[in-house]
Amino acid sequence: MEMGTSKQIVKKLFFVVAVIFLLHSCNKRENSSIKKFYKASKGDSTAYLSLVFTKNTFYGEYEIQYGLLGKDSGAVRGNRIGDTLRGDFCYRSYGGDIKRVPFVLLERNQKLKMGTGLISTYMTIPFYVKGTLEFKESNFLFKPIEQSRFGK
Template identity: 45%
Template sequence: MKHLLLVTVLFLLAGCNPEASKQQKFFTATDSKRTSLLVLSMKDNQFYGQYKVRYAESIIDSGEVRGVVIGDTLKGRFTYISYGGSKEVKPFLLLKRGDTLKLGSGNVYTYLKIPYYTQESIRFKEEDFQFLPIEEDVFKRLEANMN
């Protein structure tokens, strides 16, 4: 029994990777009406993270992004609690250009309750968010101000 406990503890410690936090990348984007914060982690061809958009002083959509990396494009879903309090899911699309990420949009189609942008409608408009990389301490300050 002692050996089983020891093996379990060692397995858990080996799974805790201190380098994981260093793999996170922090971004911010603003326009005249909105402010956004994004933290992403990528592994192989997968990405996941947290995304928060403030539309007005107290209107914030906050939740999780998750998806796949295909070349220079990150495609996935944004699952969040809307300002009205209901759970929402919508497509999430980013185009990577150097260190910056450009938010994409398109016509939303839903299949088996999974929303996605139809391929022919995908666009990266000038007025869409352009996420710029920031340091973690700057991210934390901006996030504290957003809450």
């Protein structure tokens, strides 16, 4: 009788360890997100970007300060495809209107280069027309910063 009881205990113990291992593995995947902060400057304009990266997506906050003239700030979100972040920027413009524009970044050496191009809309979804997306030298180049320097 003791032999049967010890086998049952081992089976139960194995089951408990397996369940704990599975729960821990699942929890790790769900919480595998990284938050990063960036800053870019161009002339009198300064842009701040905070992004949360998951395996295939990103989301965060983006703000452009136009010197002393005002700012545009809002939310960015989209998908990660290789070294490209493609999504949209939904913001309240300096004039007060809510706008939505395409948002594309190219990741190189932990820096993010902003893309621009001819914007079109299909069923209220903005996008860059195929063949017009460019990553010019004059576009924002976001460099990583510490969280404490974000927005300053």
